Amino acid sequence: MITITLPNGAKKQFTAPTITAFDVAKAIGPRLAQDAIGALINGELRDLHAPIQADAAVTIVTARSDDTHALYLLRHSCAHVMAEAITSLFPSVKLAYGPPLEDGFYYDLELAEPIRQEDFARVETEMARIIAADRPFTRYELPPDEALRKLEHQGNPYKVDNARRALRQNPGTAISFYATGQPGKDWEDLCRGPHLPTTGRIGAFKITSVAGAYWHGDASQQQLQRVYGIAFFSAAELTAHGQRLQAAKERDHRLLGRQLGLFTISPLVGSGLILWLPKGAMVRQELEAFLLQELTRRGYSAVYTPHIGNVNLYKTSGHYPYYKDSQFPTIKMKERDSGDEAEYLLKPMNCPHHIQIYAAEPRSYRDLPIRLAEFGTVYRFEQSGELAGMTRVRGFTQDDAHLFCTPDQVEAELRSTVDMVLHVFRTLGFTEYQCRVSLRAPGSDKYAGEAALWNQAETTLRQVVREMGVPHHEALGEAAFYGPKLDFLVKDVIGRQWQLGTVQLDYVLPERFQLEYIGADNAPHRPVMIHRAPFGSLERFTGILIEHFAGAFPTWLSPVQAIVLSISEKFVDYGRQVVGQLRAAGVRAELDSGDEKIGAKIRRARIQKIPYLLVVGAKEQQAGAVAVRTRQDEDLGAVPVAAFLEKLSAEIRTRA
RNA sequence: GCCGAUGUAGCUCAAUGGUCGAGCAACGGUUUUGUAAACCGUCGGUUGCGGGUUCGAGUCCCGCCAUCGGCUCCA
Missing domain, CATH: 3.40.50.800 (Anticodon-binding domain)
Structure with a gap:
């Protein structure tokens, strides 16, 4: 006797020793059985025909595009169908990995000849045939040894690697394969599943693009071809998706930037270097004025620092060796009088300069916190393939500030900084935001400073966002090398996510620069630094605002009102x-x-x-x-x- | 940096290897207008740059540059 609990709390009993979610659906109603494509069994997404041998909570997943589980099944299955089609057209292909995405799916594969856009049509034709044949996705499992032997025999190192990784995670478990049809007769693939019941459930699909992608996302590994696609349950949804993409294109800041005369980029100046046109400059001035007003209210002091600095400064901070490859080359020069050699760097960040302002005079605990703010223009040599409009550039202005405080002021300063970031979001109409608490990657050696201080910093950040009720999640490995940070991610009006402001807690740089203040005990103490930038960069932020407002800025920001x-x-x-x-x-x-x-x-x-x-x-x-x-x-x-x-x-x- | 695609007038796009065109914009004229495009005309190009193949290259080949879609990176 198996008792199945349904989402509404109702229970159904089955006498057979083994049943499937499909049996459950049939027991509820023929219409549901018809629409069913999979099931959540005790919260885990499974095949519709996966065996159930014990009491379980079951939610039937039906073919609806507003259900992420349904889309997962659909797109994962469509990736398989695409892989089968590509295999039949390019028999020498070696498949690697083909997951669903939030917005489609892809399959990574190795092929001597590149797949080109011209090939998409015949791949799609082949896919349509597989779908029309309405073959079942059939799961079968092999014991680890047998599965590995089978994969090694097939001579596909990627699949062997996938299976080994799966076994490392769950030693001794069986390895599953999915055949599109009959195992041994039809095409099949190593796959964890789950899948749709049959290929015919794929309603509408399209191959969208092809690109290079590294195996395991590692640039030192083999580069594979990644073929992207999208799938829906109905053709109408696919059309609507196309229209959404078109709408997004129309609010592209690069297009609007030209149409509205906001900015331009000249190859004669250099790529990734923004030229603000009068109307764009007006928007920027308003944004800066808005921030300045907030800074004054919150007790910041404005400072100005130069665009270059002696390279030794960045060697002391640790940035130079760490980011050597993404900086403009240094300027070397000989002093005319002394003959001394000096080497300057276009500043890639403002903190060392602000630190020197702090260090310019002895500080008392009574002076703290000291909050130094600057719209500081910095230069970073981003890889050519990364440049994009205003959002990824080589010269940009941070709405930067560095707060120097005593350890027991840290929390209050963090709170007020986070509050300012949220105030900026509210004013500009970003109602949906997430805070990413960016922490160390366990076991990595890229981080500076003592573990105890890191633990303390990470705990403080967690505590602040939790107590302030900021929606947040944690991300390992996203911390800066000198400290953990809060990164603010916003969704614009059409749901795209952007990373904006950042608040970083830093115990390392004060140490490296030997910063001090004299405490109430008349002894020297080390201050703590907070780096923060609510916009991040004015270039990037303006680009995002253009897209957010589709060029129709609120009146206070409009270049012409x-x-x-x-x-x-x-x-x-x-x-x-x-x-x-x-x-x-x-x-x-x-x-x-x-x-x-x-x-x-x-x-x-x-x-x-x-x-x-x-x-x-x-x-x-x-x-x-x-x-x-x-x-x-x-x-x-x-x-x-x-x-x-x-x-x-x-x-x-x-x-x- | 890597993979792929693209590059023609200020913008959007045409041009089987055979004289590079059109609309909009700009400029000149006519018009003096009532809520999303008045009419006529003129100007505008070493087809991204540099080589090569060819009687002949926007078109084919090679190299570089830039942009786009991804990957990697992002203090």
């Missing part, structure tokens, strides 16, 4: 007068005095995503008004200039 559109030449003078009034009140206003018709002017202003369009003609001139139309296509009708200005100023002032 209102544009006056004259109906005809007769009203240009009045328009100019209105622009003058707006500008006198600090509003960024412009006049479109061209001789196009009003429709054309509106279209142009809409494309530029200007928040307020102010039409002026005879009626408006007479009434001392403007006809207000918003970027969202609301028509607010004729409003007296003074009344409009008051509303607009309030909107800007409150950063609404």
Whole structure:
């Protein structure tokens, strides 16, 4: 007798010694049995036909695209179908690894000839045939020795390696294979599963791209070809997915950056080096002004430091040897008078300079915390393949600050820093965020400093985010070499995740630079440092904001906040007068005095995503008004200039 | 850095190895306009750069540069 507990708490009993989730589904109803593609058995995703021999909690997984388990089965199975298709078209292929992703699936494989985009169509045709044949995914298991012998005989080192790794994790367990059809007769693959019941359950799919990928993600290993695909239960969902991708493309900051005149990159200056155009510079100035206001409120001191520094500084900090490959080469020079050699580095970070400001005079515990802030421009030689628009560049400005405090001030300082990061997110409309608590990788030797201090730092960070109720998760191996950190990840309005600000706790650099303060006991003590940057980099942050707002910045950030559109030449003078009034009140206003018709002017202003369009003609001139139309296509009708200005100023002032 | 793709006017795109075109933008003119594109005209190119094959190269081959999609990296 097997008792099955259903998600609603109901229980069903079966007399057979072995049943499957499919039996459970049939017992509930024929419709559910028809839709079932797998099951959660005691919370674990399994094949629909996996045997159940003891009492269990069972949730039937049905073919729904809003269920991550269902999509997992679908996409994992589609990866298999793709691998089978590729194997039949390219018999010399060696398959490596083919998992589902949050947004599709891929299969890594080794092939002498590259698979090209031109090949996608015939692979898809072959896949369609496999799906139309509606063959069952059939699982079978072999004891470890037999499985390894079989795989070694097949001569595929990747699969042998996969099986060995599985055995290392769970020694002695059987190794599972999935045949698409009948074992021994049809195509099969070493695989942990689970899968759909049959290939026919794959509704709609598409191969999307191919790229290189290293075996086990290790750049020193063999590079494989990674073929990406996407699958849904219905063709309509696939089409909708395509439309979402198209929409994302339209808000790409590189495209909008050009259309809206925000920034450009010139190969004559160098790749990865941003040229801020006047309109982009305006956005940046507003962002900086916003932060400066916060810094002043929170007791920071603004400082300025140079763009280069003696390389010894970075040798002392430990950055230089650690990041040698991703820095611009040093500038070597001989002092004219003394003949002394000096070597300078374009600064890759601001901390050593700020440390020297701290160290410039003796500090008392009464002075702490000292909070030094700077929009500091730094240069890092990122690999060419990494550069992307404003989000990955070689020269960027951090909204940086370094806090020097006593050990017992650390927690309060961390709290206020995290609070500032959250305030920034709230103001800019990032409502969905996650804090990643980035910790050491166990057993790695890349970290500086004593284990005891690391433990203390990690505990403090954990405690702060927990007590502040910040949604967070921990990530091993993501810490900086000098300390653990809090990295803030936000989701933009279309659900893409970005890494923004960071708060880092550092006991190492104060040690390396021998920083001190005199305590109440009249003895020297070592301060603790906190590195923090709520935006991260102004370049990257602006790029993300462009995409987040699709170029339609809130009014306070908009490069042009209102544009006056004259109906005809007769009203240009009045328009100019209105622009003058707006500008006198600090509003960024412009006049479109061209001789196009009003429709054309509106279209142009809409494309530029200007928040307020102010039409002026005879009626408006007479009434001392403007006809207000918003970027969202609301028509607010004729409003007296003074009344409009008051509303607009309030909107800007409150950063609404 | 690695794998693959792409590179034609300011932008978006055409051009079986045979004179590189169009729309938009810009500029000039006409028009004086009422809520997402008025009309006519003009200008604009060493086809990313450098080699090669060919009677002839935007097109084929090689090298470099840049960009895009990934991988790796990210203080």
